Amino acid sequence: AIDVAMKWGIMIPEGHELVYVGQVAVEVFNQLIAPQIIQPTFVIGYPIELYPNAKPHRSNPRIAEFAQLFINGFLFGTATSDQTNPEELRTAMQTYEKTRPDVDSYFVSALNYGVPPLSHLVLFLEPLSLLMLGTTNMREVIPSLI
DSSP states (O other): HHHHHHTTTOOOOOTOOOOHHHHHHHHIIIIIIGGOOOOOEEEEEEBBGOOOOOOOOOOOOOOBOOOOOOOOOEEEEEEEEEEEEEEEHHHHHHHHHHTOOOOOHHHHGGGGGOOOOOOEEEEOOHHHHHHHHHHHHHHHHSSSOO
């Protein structure tokens, strides 16, 4: 996957440890496709191995119920439906832990006591302010503090 990405001119950052093919696919998306998205678009279909806290999609368990909102080439927010089954989350987190050792085991054990279905939508303020002010450069909005 890395060789194919490099043929397309995708630069993989050095020191960026890639374990899953999905990581390369997301890097290709971020560099080739995301900057071209002008209209407000929710991008869905992210690999489940990259988002262990998300529920698997109902029709395809290899896809996470996770979406990102892009407008004018910028990432504006994320939305996800969180996994609340403690056994499935523990399995996903243990698999994910191989690449990121900072998994919160207290959170996983707390799920054994019960958690209602939950999801969240996060909007990022910086790109939202850029859109509302009609600019693409944050330096035009806030004077430099340097």
